[in-house]
Amino acid sequence: SRLARADRKGFVSGRYATEALNQSGGGTDIELIIGVLRGPDKHSDWEVRxxxxxxxxxxxxxxxxxxxxxxxxxxxxxxxxDVRGKSAKALGKIGGDNEKAMEALIGV
Structure with missing residues (x-):
């Protein structure tokens, strides 16, 4: 994956790999970042997730x-x-005007 290639090339250490995707040319590759969280490319390191x-x-x-x-x-x-906690905090950060984020937080 592009994420793994970025890490192998020495641009980043594992836990900052997703930030490198945001900073690499061409803008954010959201599908690659989402792939770190689930599916066959799910990363084993909780800090990366x-x-x-x-x-x-x-x-x-x-x-x-x-x-x-x-x-x-x-x-x-x-x-x-810790990943679930960061998820709740992230939804709170997005929250406010976003109905989906707020609905998800109600369950917390």
Missing amino acids: KSAIANLSEVGGDEAIEAIVEALWGQEPDEDR
């Missing part, structure tokens, strides 16, 4: 919110409580 949540909260938008909600409350929520 936590960084992905933080970056998704910066990106915002429906796709990012859905991925954050999935990490917190989905059919397979993240197994790490």
Whole structure:
């Protein structure tokens, strides 16, 4: 994946890999960041997944919110409580005017 290539090239250490995607040419590749959280490319390091949540909260938008909600409350929520906690904080940061984010927080 592009994330793994960025890390191998020495641009970043594992936990900052998702930030490198935001800073690399071409803007944010949200699908790659979401892939860090779930599916076949899910990263084994909780700090990397936590960084992905933080970056998704910066990106915002429906796709990012859905991925954050999935990490917190989905059919397979993240197994790490720090990642789930970061997810709740990220939704609070996005919150306010975003109905999806606020609905997800009501369950917290």
